[in-house]
Amino acid sequence: MIKAGLDIGNSKISFVIADYKNTENINILSISTAPNNNIKKNIILNFENLHDQIKSLVIEAEKQSQTKLNSINLNLSLLNSNSHYYSSEIELKNERISELHLKKIINQSEYFNNPNEKFEIFNNITSYDIDNNLYFNAPIGNYSDNIKINFYKIYILKKYSDNISSVIKKLKLNIDNYIPSPLSSSLSSLTTDEKELGTICIDLGHSTSSISVFENNKFVYGDAIGVGSNNVTLDIARGLSTTISSAERLKTLYGSLVSSPSDDHEIIEIPVVSGDKNTFKQITRSSLNAIIRPRIEETLEMIWQKIRDNNLRSKKLNNVVLTGGGAMMDNITKYVETIFASGVRVSSPLDQLNLENNFKKPNFCDIIGSILYDRDLFKIDFLSNQSKNSKKQGISSFFSWLDQYI
Secondary structure, three states: OEEEEEEEOOOEEEEEEEEEEEOOEEEEEEEEEEEOOOEEOOEEOOHHHHHHHHHHHHHHHHHHHOOOOOEEEEEEOOOOOEEEEEEEEEEEEEEEOOHHHHHHHHHOOOOOOOOOOEEEEEEEEEEEEEOOEEEOOOOOOOEEEEEEEEEEEEEEEHHHHHHHHHHHHHOOOEEEEEEEHHHHHHHHHOOHHHHHHOEEEEEEOOOOEEEEEEEOOEEEEEEEEOOOHHHHHHHHHHHHOOOHHHHHHHHHHOOEOOOOHHHHOOEEEEEOOOOOOOOEEEEEHHHHHHHHHHHHHHHHHHHHHHHHHOOOOOOOOOEEEEEOHHHHOEOHHHHHHHHHOOEEEEOOOOHHHOOOHHHOOHHHHHHHHHHHOOHHHHOOHHHHHHHHHHHHHOHHHHHHHHHOOO
16 A cells, blocks of 8 residues: 655655555655745745645655655644543443443543634544543443543644645645644654553654653643754854854754763854854854753753643653654753653664665654554544444434434
């Protein structure tokens, strides 16, 4: 099966085509990226330029992979999104739990509620509470006095999804799945054990940083903040009165979050922003790091605050996985360990994907995850089964099916 994924970021656009058999048998046919100056904080600045840029990437990818695409998976940013936790329950009086009971709970919940101005990008069950005991799989067949289902839903602004969708549809491509970008990053970087035990995945991107949390193999939280590695670059440029290109080079080659005594004596020569292109000045590496650390600390604290605000701090999340371009900053794992008080590792796309070395980097996790997304992993099985059965049974059993929802 041919699968394609598109990620439209604030700094780059990425596109991938793969021959997908299963999560352990994937052949990447084409990956292409291009800088993107047409989006800022999820606002499209130039529709035509963005359309032409994506079109060029798609055409080039189709040539490289020798395929013709009809549809894609689309990553969408969770900047300005809303996380909504809700629940619903019924009393059973020592009845045996059936699919009918679970469907009744879902029907009386907020599961099917969608505000007009919002776009629902994710909606799923996180757990089942049976007589005050927590379970993570449907407890059909058990006897119970009370059953509650806990849900998690993510909304993004509908105008944002409509804007991006309009560009894609102009290319005459269908959108198979809308994927929260943080979820996409985690799918390509987290191991099975990390998803089961509980892990925070942080993607440190160019203009935004995203967060996803997995626990008990469930995606239980996703969000994003409008701060990324480019903010560090701009801080360096302003703080040292140097050019943006020089600041990016300084961050990449010399920047570190953990200083050593020798940093006070290591001299770096940098260009100065002035009319004279030959004007330079000298700084120490420690003065450079003194600019970088506060911004990274602020970014991580904002992410940690998001986690606290959504009552995830009490969960036993002792693992943090870093992805994105910002994850390649020197000594960042030691810094994150201190703030999150947990084990930390930097992740590239998982080895089982057999990628070329050029794409085994943290900043490719989001786009690779777009082809790993499988909607069956996030569906509610007993609702899907009912839908299939109702189509087969025809009109004679329609009223019987309808009775299960009223």
